[in-house]
Amino acid sequence: MTALRKLFDSIIHVIDSDYFPEGADEVRNKPEKLEFSRSVPFIILHIGCLGVIWTGWSWAAVITAGVLYVVRMFAITGLYHRYFCHRAYKTSRPVQFLFALLGLTAVQRGPLWWAAVHRHHHAHSDEDVDAHSPVCKGFLWSHVGWLTSSRNFPTDYKKVRDLEKFPELVFLNRFDLIGPFLLIGGLAVFGAVLESLAPGLGTNAWQMIVWGFFISTTVLFHATCAINSFAHTLGGKRFDTGDESRNSLILALVTLGEGWHNNHHQYQSSARQGFYWWEIDISYYIIRTLGALGIVWDIRSVPDNVYRSAQARKPAGQ
Ligand SMILES: [Zn+2]
Numbered sequence: 001m002t003a004l005r006k007l008f009d010s011i012i013h014v015i016d017s018d019y020f021p022e023g024a025d026e027v028r029n030k031p032e033k034l035e036f037s038r039s040v041p042f043i044i045l046h047i048g049c050l051g052v053i054w055t056g057w058s059w060a061a062v063i064t065a066g067v068l069y070v071v072r073m074f075a076i077t078g079l080y081h082r083y084f085c086h087r088a089y090k091t092s093r094p095v096q097f098l099f100a101l102l103g104l105t106a107v108q109r110g111p112l113w114w115a116a117v118h119r120h121h122h123a124h125s126d127e128d129v130d131a132h133s134p135v136c137k138g139f140l141w142s143h144v145g146w147l148t149s150s151r152n153f154p155t156d157y158k159k160v161r162d163l164e165k166f167p168e169l170v171f172l173n174r175f176d177l178i179g180p181f182l183l184i185g186g187l188a189v190f191g192a193v194l195e196s197l198a199p200g201l202g203t204n205a206w207q208m209i210v211w212g213f214f215i216s217t218t219v220l221f222h223a224t225c226a227i228n229s230f231a232h233t234l235g236g237k238r239f240d241t242g243d244e245s246r247n248s249l250i251l252a253l254v255t256l257g258e259g260w261h262n263n264h265h266q267y268q269s270s271a272r273q274g275f276y277w278w279e280i281d282i283s284y285y286i287i288r289t290l291g292a293l294g295i296v297w298d299i300r301s302v303p304d305n306v307y308r309s310a311q312a313r314k315p316a317g318q
C-alpha cells in the first residue's frame with residue numbers, strides 16, 4: 001500500500017509540480033545534494049540527442065532546431081527573465097499569458113518558479129544561500145547540479161506575489177509539462193506534413209523531434225546554465241556589485257544579451273543589459289521591436305546615475 005501510495009504521489013507530482021504531500025516547506029529544508037531521481041529528466045534530454053544516429057539530418061530539421069533555439073532563448077531572456085522576473089516592461093494580460101506559454105516550451109519549468117529562484121539569486125548573489133553560485137559551490141554545481149536537488153524544486157510563492165495574483169500564470173506554473181508536450185506534438189505534426197507534402201526535404205516526424213526538441217533544447221539548456229556558471233567566473237567587471245558577476249561578449253551573443261551579467265547585477269530593472277550601443281543585446285532589440293508594434297510598453301531603461309557610476313569607476317579597456 002505504501003509503495004502504491006508512493007507511486008501515485010510520484011505520478012501526480014510529475015503532472016502537478018506544486019504537489020508535495022510532505023509539504024513544500026519541508027522539501028525546501030532538505031539538505032542540498034545531487035539526487036538521481038531529479039537527474040532523470042536531464043539524462044533523458046541528453047540521451048534523446050543520440051536519436052540522430054537513427055533519424056539522420058536534413059536542412060529542414062537543422063534550421064527548425066536553430067529557429068527554436070533563438071525563439072526559446074528569447075522566451076527565457078526577454079520574457080521569463082526581463083519581463084516576469086524583473087518587470088522591465090509592461091504588456092496586456094492576454095499577451096502575458098502567451099509569453100508564459102511560450103516560455104514553457106523552453107523546458108525550464110514555469111515562469112513563477114524561474115522568477116522566484118532568480119530573485120533569490122539577486123538577493124543573495126554568491127552568498128552561501130545562493131542556489132547556483134560557482135564561487136561558493138563549484139562550477140558544475142552552479143551549472144547543473146543545483147537543479148537536481150529537491151530543495152530547489154518547489155516554487156517559493158512568497159517571492160512572486162506580484163505574479164501569483166494571476167491564476168492563469170499559477171496554472172501554467174503548476175502544469176509546466178504542457179510546454180514540452182505542445183512542442184513535441186507540434187514538431188511531430190510539422191515533420192509528418194513536410195514528409196508527405198515535400199518529401200524532397202528528407203525529413204519526417206522523428207527527425208523533427210530529435211532536432212527541434214532534443215538537440216535544440218539541450219543546447220538551449222546549457223547556454224542558459226552558462227549564465228549561472230560562466231557569467232560568474234569569466235569576463236570583465238564594470239561595476240563593483242559585491243558579487244562575481246561578469247560581462248562577456250561571447251556569452252551575450254550565445255544568450256541574446258544575457259552575457260552583460262555584471263551590468264545586469266548593477267541595475268536589474270532595465271530591459272537592456274548591454275548598457276552601451278556596442279554591447280550587443282539582441283533580446284533588447286526584440287523588446288524594442290515589440291514596443292514599436294504596441295505589444296509591450298513602458299520599457300525601462302538605465303538611469304543616468306548608473307552610467308555616471310560606470311564612468312566614475314573607469315575600468316581598464318572602457
Ligand atoms: Zn547572476
Ligand SMILES: [Zn+2]
Pocket residue numbers: 081085086118122264268
Ligand atoms: Zn536577473
